[in-house]
Amino acid sequence: MSDNDPVDPIEGLWHARKVTRRRLMGYGVATAGALGATMVVPAPWRAAFGQAKPYKIGSLQPLSGVAAAGGKTSLVGVQMAVDRINKAGGINGRPVELIVADDESKPDVGRRKVEKLLVEDKIDVHAGGFLSNVCLACMPSYEETKVVNMITVCLDTTITTSKCSRYTFRPFDYAPAQAVAIAPYLVNKLGKKWHIAYLDYSWGQSTRDAYTEQIRKNGGDVVGTTGIPLGTADMTAFLSKITGEFDGIFGILFGAPAVTFLSQAYDLGLSKKYKMAGDGAMVEATHMPALGQKAEGFVGINRYLPVLDPPLNTPYHKRFFEDAVARLKQIDPSGPLPDRYTQSNYEAVNALRIGMENSKFRGREDTMKLIEALEGLEMKEGDDFPQGDKLLRKEDHQAFLRQFIFDVQDGKHRILEVVEKEKTIVPPACTFS
Amino acid sequence: MSAMGDWIGFVWGWLATHGDIIIIQTVNGIVTGMILALIASGLTLIFGIMDVVNFAHGELFMLGAYVGVVVLSISGSFWLALVLSTLVVALIGAALQITTLRPLVGRDPLNTILATFGISLVLQNYALWQFGPVPRKLDEPITGQFVLFYLAYPWYRLLIALLSGAIIGGLYLFLKHGTYGIWIRATTQDRVMAQAMGIPVPWVHTGVFAIGAGMAAASGVLFGPLIGINHAMGLDWVLKAFIVVVVGGMGNLGGSIAASIFVSLLEAYAAIVVSPAQAVIVSFVVLILTLLFRPTGLFVPTPK
Numbered sequence: 001m002s003d004n005d006p007v008d009p010i011e012g013l014w015h016a017r018k019v020t021r022r023r024l025m026g027y028g029v030a031t032a033g034a035l036g037a038t039m040v041v042p043a044p045w046r047a048a049f050g051q052a053k054p055y056k057i058g059s060l061q062p063l064s065g066v067a068a069a070g071g072k073t074s075l076v077g078v079q080m081a082v083d084r085i086n087k088a089g090g091i092n093g094r095p096v097e098l099i100v101a102d103d104e105s106k107p108d109v110g111r112r113k114v115e116k117l118l119v120e121d122k123i124d125v126h127a128g129g130f131l132s133n134v135c136l137a138c139m140p141s142y143e144e145t146k147v148v149n150m151i152t153v154c155l156d157t158t159i160t161t162s163k164c165s166r167y168t169f170r171p172f173d174y175a176p177a178q179a180v181a182i183a184p185y186l187v188n189k190l191g192k193k194w195h196i197a198y199l200d201y202s203w204g205q206s207t208r209d210a211y212t213e214q215i216r217k218n219g220g221d222v223v224g225t226t227g228i229p230l231g232t233a234d235m236t237a238f239l240s241k242i243t244g245e246f247d248g249i250f251g252i253l254f255g256a257p258a259v260t261f262l263s264q265a266y267d268l269g270l271s272k273k274y275k276m277a278g279d280g281a282m283v284e285a286t287h288m289p290a291l292g293q294k295a296e297g298f299v300g301i302n303r304y305l306p307v308l309d310p311p312l313n314t315p316y317h318k319r320f321f322e323d324a325v326a327r328l329k330q331i332d333p334s335g336p337l338p339d340r341y342t343q344s345n346y347e348a349v350n351a352l353r354i355g356m357e358n359s360k361f362r363g364r365e366d367t368m369k370l371i372e373a374l375e376g377l378e379m380k381e382g383d384d385f386p387q388g389d390k391l392l393r394k395e396d397h398q399a400f401l402r403q404f405i406f407d408v409q410d411g412k413h414r415i416l417e418v419v420e421k422e423k424t425i426v427p428p429a430c431t432f433s
Numbered sequence: 434m435s436a437m438g439d440w441i442g443f444v445w446g447w448l449a450t451h452g453d454i455i456i457i458q459t460v461n462g463i464v465t466g467m468i469l470a471l472i473a474s475g476l477t478l479i480f481g482i483m484d485v486v487n488f489a490h491g492e493l494f495m496l497g498a499y500v501g502v503v504v505l506s507i508s509g510s511f512w513l514a515l516v517l518s519t520l521v522v523a524l525i526g527a528a529l530q531i532t533t534l535r536p537l538v539g540r541d542p543l544n545t546i547l548a549t550f551g552i553s554l555v556l557q558n559y560a561l562w563q564f565g566p567v568p569r570k571l572d573e574p575i576t577g578q579f580v581l582f583y584l585a586y587p588w589y590r591l592l593i594a595l596l597s598g599a600i601i602g603g604l605y606l607f608l609k610h611g612t613y614g615i616w617i618r619a620t621t622q623d624r625v626m627a628q629a630m631g632i633p634v635p636w637v638h639t640g641v642f643a644i645g646a647g648m649a650a651a652s653g654v655l656f657g658p659l660i661g662i663n664h665a666m667g668l669d670w671v672l673k674a675f676i677v678v679v680v681g682g683m684g685n686l687g688g689s690i691a692a693s694i695f696v697s698l699l700e701a702y703a704a705i706v707v708s709p710a711q712a713v714i715v716s717f718v719v720l721i722l723t724l725l726f727r728p729t730g731l732f733v734p735t736p737k
Contacts, residue, residue: 069664234465263660269578287567289567
């Protein structure tokens with residue numbers, strides 16, 4: 001090879017003596033040193049705890065797949081709570097280490113990831129779960145390993161009724177309570193006859209049953225239902241069938257399917273012909289940019305709304321709201337407002353903290369003490385629970401909290417009525433095995 | 434005979450009383466079928482010429498919609514968004530083919546399947562990271578509706594069907610009469626002979642992948658206004674596109690288009706009499722029956 005021969009740049013890097021073996025070793029040592037330094041230098045909060053062993057809180061979230069959008073805003077809520085706890089001195093003087101696992105929005109993956117959290121990562125408690133089918137698939141694992149599972153989003157009714165577990169808690173609402181809260185409004189103010197459109201899986205089905213029961217109890221009727229399978233790209237063929245003599249369509253969908261449903265129902269003129277109402281998940285703040293005017297006039301029920309109007313005009317809610325907005329801006333350039341997933345994840349971790357402090361929880365050996373501390377826990381409105389007061393019922397581990405009946409005006413949520421938690425209570429239907 | 438007469442009478446009576454929904458579902462089936470055909474034609478073109486099962490096709494569809502959102506927000510023109518998105522994603526497709534698939538030519542098909550699956554995961558998570566979890570809106574260029582029995586049917590849905598047909602028709606003419614189209618057909622028929630005749634086969638492959646990616650992007654922009662643009666929007670379509678590609682005959686462009694409309698019409702008609710969950714099973718039943726009795730595809734002439 002002469003000096004004038006062209007040299008391949010990659011070949012040149014190795015053979016033109018620019019990088020000698022010794023120099024390469026040097027780079028390696030320097031890199032290892034830099035990495036080591038980052039491990040030795042403590043995180044800002046860690047210094048405050050000295051040698052205290054951290055509590056490991058596992059959090060299973062859908063960070064990819066169909067439910068990733070909600071999973072991302074959920075994780076913001078968990079992270080907000082953990083950061084706040086560590087900043088305030090941890091739990092029982094020990095820091096909290098958050099271990100996050102992505103369930104990819106699939107029950108089988110969720111089960112596998114939970115096994116890893118429980119067996120390999122040896123988490124002390126769990127706070128997470130978004131899709132109901134994932135939550136239901138994972139519940140036996142917490143029971144087998146005797147670890148408290150604080151559900152943060154899953155709404156399937158059976159989680160705290162026929163499939164309830166001593167180890168699982170739901171520190172937010174569920175469909176029977178919401179149905180009790182909104183059914184009188186639906187029947188007396190919007191119309192007697194309803195058609196229910198729902199996502200055809202565990203959450204949608206159990207929620208459909210709860211609303212049907214309450215609408216009928218209040219003197220109304222459900223004259224038809226349409227179950228829409230998860231993963232339906234174009235709903236028009238199914239929506240085209242929704243016709244007849246009824247007053248309104250009640251939707252039970254969330255995430256991208258909810259956006260598709262409302263968009264296509266509007267395009268087909270259903271929103272003009274019938275009153276549109278439904279679960280608050282249909283029109284979360286994160287859906288509004290995609291819905292535009294297509295959600296105008298929608299009436300719904302939700303435990304949380306991103307507004308600072310009474311009764312949510314409290315200083316604690318304002319602090320929560322501002323922190324959430326700043327963090328959500330980091331994961332989405334459009335700057336979304338917090339949704340109920342951010343709220344319930346934040347509050348679920350705070351409920352765990354109070355239970356762990358009250359029971360002087362040390363680790364899994366104290367799981368029963370923690371369960372007893374959480375059973376009947378009263379959560380007071382404040383910085384820990386900016387949404388409002390809650391009661392975590394002992395009999396079924398189901399919480400009751402106030403609900404907001406709202407509508408959408410000019411692309412924003414407007415509170416129409418506040419239903420206090422006492423008016424949402426339904427009898428427990430759980431027998432712990 | 435009288436039992437047969439009763440049965441015919443019943444069917445006739447049912448059709449007479451359900452005429453409105455049958456016509457509505459026919460329109461729905463054709464519109465959905467044309468969107469599906471546009472997606473599937475890119476998929477089948479890539480398979481027919483390169484023997485590559487492109488698992489990233491749904492993500493190219495999604496990327497097209499996102500590029501459309503960006504262009505629309507800057508320019509305010511839906512049509513410019515449609516054209517630019519097609520071109521940009523076609524270029525991305527070409528780059529992906531050169532960097533990822535070209536080095537795998539001649540290897541076991543499993544390698545390309547894994548490579549395209551990897552690309553799909555990367556693109557999906559890139560979109561989630563770049564654009565965030567909040568679904569985006571793509572405004573339709575026309576918003577009017579016309580009365581179709583008891584529905585107010587959007588003109589835009591008919592426009593989608595027409596534009597999809599026009600794009601597919603343009604592709605057909607290009608393949609039939611264009612110089613580069615003839616290169617593509619020659620490469621499909623005999624890769625070695627085409628190379629011997631001086632056709633740059635590797636670049637034909639790149640061009641075909643770019644065309645397939647561009648068509649996926651165009652369908653993403655066209656369908657975008659009917660939903661919220663999100664990182665997972667391709668997942669719902671690509672499974673169905675794979676079904677129609679198999680039912681139509683792998684690599685058979687005309688077969689895929691016919692299968693798209695056939696399967697969509699079947700699902701739409703099934704939705705009249707059964708629940709949506711049962712209606713979506715129809716496409717899987719057709720797939721299984723095709724694999725059992727006509728594995729080369731429903732719309733491929735029987736080999737003699």
